[in-house]
Amino acid sequence: xxxxxxxxxxxxxxxxxxxxxxxxxxxxxxxxxxxxxxxxxxxxxxxxxxxxxxxxxxxxxxxxxxxxxxxxxxxxxxxxxxxxxxxxxxxxxxxxxxxxxxxxxxxxxxxxxxxxxxxxxxxxxxxxxxxxxxxxxxxxxxxxxxxxxxxxxxxxxxxxxxxxxxxxxxxxxxxxxxxxxxxxxxxxxxxxxxxxxxxxxxxxxxxx
Numbered sequence: 001x002x003x004x005x006x007x008x009x010x011x012x013x014x015x016x017x018x019x020x021x022x023x024x025x026x027x028x029x030x031x032x033x034x035x036x037x038x039x040x041x042x043x044x045x046x047x048x049x050x051x052x053x054x055x056x057x058x059x060x061x062x063x064x065x066x067x068x069x070x071x072x073x074x075x076x077x078x079x080x081x082x083x084x085x086x087x088x089x090x091x092x093x094x095x096x097x098x099x100x101x102x103x104x105x106x107x108x109x110x111x112x113x114x115x116x117x118x119x120x121x122x123x124x125x126x127x128x129x130x131x132x133x134x135x136x137x138x139x140x141x142x143x144x145x146x147x148x149x150x151x152x153x154x155x156x157x158x159x160x161x162x163x164x165x166x167x168x169x170x171x172x173x174x175x176x177x178x179x180x181x182x183x184x185x186x187x188x189x190x191x192x193x194x195x196x197x198x199x200x201x202x203x204x205x206x207x208x
Contacts, residue, residue: 008030045148067089135169162181
């Protein structure tokens with residue numbers, strides 16, 4: 001399989017060249033990603049959707065994460081990132097249905113490599129029930145939701161646990177229910193400032 005080639009950047013966001021994905025992570029080079037957060041309205045108010053990463057993933061296996069996300073290749077723009085929704089969640093949505101939150105730079109240090117991302121972040125107001133999601137099992141093991149107000153309190157540190165509900169897919173393809181309290185050890189360790197900016201962006205969009 002051909003190595004993915006990514007565009008690299010300096011800390012100011014200026015392009016510096018291209019490099020293979022493994023090299024980008026090994027050297028801790030800045031690169032671009034696409035993030036899409038699903039929001040859904042119901043009778044209880046606004047809800048936010050999280051993916052449960054597959055246990056097959058090389059990094060952050062089995063942790064809760066952004067609804068859909070992925071790297072942008074050197075020849076791609078943020079518009080191309082919409083493929084991540086189709087690939088990871090099995091849902092066909094159009095790029096013009098997304099609401100942009102801008103580019104959020106952040107970094108994570110994990111298992112000996114520095115992941116430095118310039119994330120193009122979007123919000124999608126979902127019309128889909130969780131039963132409509134068809135996760136790509138190599139990438140996504142399940143989908144859960146939480147009340148947005150609870151998620152905001154959890155990220156701010158006001159609450160140490162977050163109530164999530166949804167499903168996971170077992171090795172034989174069966175769906176089992178998730179209805180539990182989770183803590184920060186069960187989340188991909190994105191910077192707190194990243195989560196804060198996402199929450200503030202959703203608050204502006206929905207005036208909550």
